[in-house]
Amino acid sequence: MIRRMVFALAALVAVSASSLPAHAATLTDQEQLLERATLSVKLMRGGPDFAEIERILPRAKAVLIIPSLIKGAFIFGGEGGNGVLLARQKDGSWTNPAFYALGNVSFGLQIGGQSSEVIFLIMSQQGLEAILDKNATLGADASVAVATIGKGVRASTGFDVNADMYAFAKTEGLFGGVSINGAGLGALSDWNHEFYRSDDATARNILINGRFNTPDPRAAALKAVLK
Numbered sequence: 001m002i003r004r005m006v007f008a009l010a011a012l013v014a015v016s017a018s019s020l021p022a023h024a025a026t027l028t029d030q031e032q033l034l035e036r037a038t039l040s041v042k043l044m045r046g047g048p049d050f051a052e053i054e055r056i057l058p059r060a061k062a063v064l065i066i067p068s069l070i071k072g073a074f075i076f077g078g079e080g081g082n083g084v085l086l087a088r089q090k091d092g093s094w095t096n097p098a099f100y101a102l103g104n105v106s107f108g109l110q111i112g113g114q115s116s117e118v119i120f121l122i123m124s125q126q127g128l129e130a131i132l133d134k135n136a137t138l139g140a141d142a143s144v145a146v147a148t149i150g151k152g153v154r155a156s157t158g159f160d161v162n163a164d165m166y167a168f169a170k171t172e173g174l175f176g177g178v179s180i181n182g183a184g185l186g187a188l189s190d191w192n193h194e195f196y197r198s199d200d201a202t203a204r205n206i207l208i209n210g211r212f213n214t215p216d217p218r219a220a221a222l223k224a225v226l227k
Contacts, residue, residue, distance in 0.1 A: 030099060030195045031218055036067035037084050038222045040117045043170075045225065050168055053119065062087040062122040062207070063094075063226060064131075064185075066102055069116040069169075081118075082188065086219075086226065087128065087207040094223045096216050098203040099191040100131070103184050116171040127164030132204050137184055138165070 027035070044050045057063070066083035080103035086094045102118075122128050192201045196212050205211040 028195070030191055033067070033082055033099070034084060034097065034218060034222055037065040038225055040065055040067040041119065041222065041225045044117065044119055044168060047170075049170075052166075053121070053168055056121050056123070056166055057226070060088065060121040060123055061125060062128050062131075064100060064120040064122065065222075066116075066118045066120075069102065069118050081116075082191075083118075084222070085131065085203070085207065086223070089210075089213075094226055095207050095210070096212055096214075096219050097222065098206045099188040099195065100203075101186060101188050116169045118167055118169045121166045121168070122164065123166065124164045128207075130164070131185060132207065 045053055062085060064083050064085045066081045069081035080101065083100050083102060084097040085100050086097050089095060122131070187203045189202070192203065192206065193199055195201070196206070198212070201212055206213075
């Protein structure tokens with residue numbers, strides 16, 4: 001039941017229209033998410049606070065971008081957001097995107113709110129397989145090292161060299177940070193089927209088997225900023 005709540009929360013997170021261009025109303029939900037993910041990568045790669053991304057990205061096996069991870073709490077806490085996952089191919093290029101949701105439910109006396117942009121760099125095959133084969137729980141199925149930038153928050157000064165993933169988060173809000181461990185991560189199957197217009201559009205077929213890797217103009221801008 002908790003797992004269902006996690007992914008229901010992530011799937012229902014509202015998308016902020018303020019960061020999208022005027023033509024966003026004509027785009028599908030998936031296309032809007034791709035545009036917002038592209039903007040997040042541009043901003044974070046261009047910022048001095050995230051210089052480590054430039055050093056680590058060339059070695060990453062996959063990248064997951066969640067342009068809006070929303071956290072709100074009043075006694076019961078919860079956070080969630082939708083994102084796009086791309087894997088690196090043998091020639092160094094990126095696959096087309098698969099759509100994922102990240103969500104978490106926590107309990108306790110909490111008051112506050114927070115919005116984060118998060119980029120996960122997935123460094124190991126084990127980390128990628130944990131995401132592909134099942135609904136992964138970060139910190140349980142894959143270790144995560146986190147660098148957080150936000151109001152009143154300092155960047156992490158070191159990384160766990162054995163981590164399967166690195167998470168870079170830019171945050172704003174009363175909580176002043178972002179908690180990744182314990183969050184559930186799972187594919188948005190309906191979104192993937194709708195985007196590729198095929199029931200065979202599973203995350204593995206998109207990211208590993210190459211069955212949906214024909215160049216797609218809808219993902220071209222995101223692939224370009226990841227080069």
